[in-house]
Amino acid sequence: MFLIFIGIIILIVGFAINTPALTFSKFARPFKITGVIVMILGFLTSCIVQIGAGNVGVQSLFGKVSDGVLTSGLNVVNPLVNVTNVDTKTQNYTMSAVHDEGEQKGDDAIRVLTADGLEVIVDLTVLYRVIPTEAPKILREIGPNYQDKIVRPVTRTRIRDNAVNYEAVALYSNRRQQFQDKIFEQIERDFKGRGLLLESILIRNINLPESVKKTIESKINAEQESQKMQFVLSKEKQEAERKRVEAQGIADYQRIISESLTDRQLQYEQIKAQKELASSPNSKIVIMGGKGNTPVILGDK
Numbered sequence: 115m116f117l118i119f120i121g122i123i124i125l126i127v128g129f130a131i132n133t134p135a136l137t138f139s140k141f142a143r144p145f146k147i148t149g150v151i152v153m154i155l156g157f158l159t160s161c162i163v164q165i166g167a168g169n170v171g172v173q174s175l176f177g178k179v180s181d182g183v184l185t186s187g188l189n190v191v192n193p194l195v196n197v198t199n200v201d202t203k204t205q206n207y208t209m210s211a212v213h214d215e216g217e218q219k220g221d222d223a224i225r226v227l228t229a230d231g232l233e234v235i236v237d238l239t240v241l242y243r244v245i246p247t248e249a250p251k252i253l254r255e256i257g258p259n260y261q262d263k264i265v266r267p268v269t270r271t272r273i274r275d276n277a278v279n280y281e282a283v284a285l286y287s288n289r290r291q292q293f294q295d296k297i298f299e300q301i302e303r304d305f306k307g308r309g310l311l312l313e314s315i316l317i318r319n320i321n322l323p324e325s326v327k328k329t330i331e332s333k334i335n336a337e338q339e340s341q342k343m344q345f346v347l348s349k350e351k352q353e354a355e356r357k358r359v360e361a362q363g364i365a366d367y368q369r370i371i372s373e374s375l376t377d378r379q380l381q382y383e384q385i386k387a388q389k390e391l392a393s394s395p396n397s398k399i400v401i402m403g404g405k406g407n408t409p410v411i412l413g414d415k
Contacts, residue, residue, distance in 0.1 A: 160193030248309030
């Protein structure tokens with residue numbers, strides 16, 4: 115539109131100086147040609163709009179927003195319309211107690227009261243994106259500043275509404291995921307009605323009062339000691355069972371040996387031992403005794 119406006123001015127100047135009485139009337143024709151060329155260029159550039167990747171274009175003419183959207187790439191439009199780029203990529207909104215970490219400067223964490231009347235500080239990040247087909251509705255009903263008008267207040271309200279149903283310790287430990295799932299479901303429904311798609315709720319940190327932290331630490335230490343003692347007792351029981359099984363095995367072995375040995379078996383074993391001793395090349399053994407007091411004399415080879 116700017117080039118069209120400039121072209122019109124140049125064209126008017128060309129007609130204005132097209133008077134033979136003026137010394138620079140000879141420039142009238144070049145002014146007219148230049149004005150026409152600039153107007154044509156302005157018209158062409160106004161008709162072609164480029165939309166970047168991950169964005170959609172929303173057209174508005176004299177304040178009236180069109181329901182259709184322009185997709186990424188080159189688009190031919192009415193040169194009189196105003197095209198607003200709307201980001202449809204994943205966006206994040208962080209509310210944190212750490213300075214300069216969130217969208218708002220300073221301490222922007224969410225302070226909530228739990229079921230037991232304690233104040234808990236919640237840091238979280240919201241991941242969301244604009245639904246492309248809903249971009250005209252957002253600009254028409256909310257405007258471009260939908261983060262401060264929708265994302266921030268809806269998230270903070272839902273966090274506070276649900277935190278009152280949980281005790282501080284449960285919110286910090288075993289029911290944290292349940293709390294996160296519940297607020298995700300409610301915020302997702304609220305966002306969808308406003309043209310936004312909620313992707314994730316990330317609870318970064320939950321800060322409890324110091325007194326509660328000490329109570330939790332004491333409880334955790336007691337549980338760890340209890341688990342350690344159970345482990346020691348279990349190990350001792352296993353060792354006692356091992357010794358019992360070992361003693362039972364030795365007793366069974368001795369019983370089997372005592373039941374299986376006979377006089378003939380003992381005599382046979384004695385003879386085998388004597389033969390092995392006698393087989394030594396440097397041995398000369400005289401063994402007195404034996405079955406029926408009969409001497410056994412073994413000489414060398």
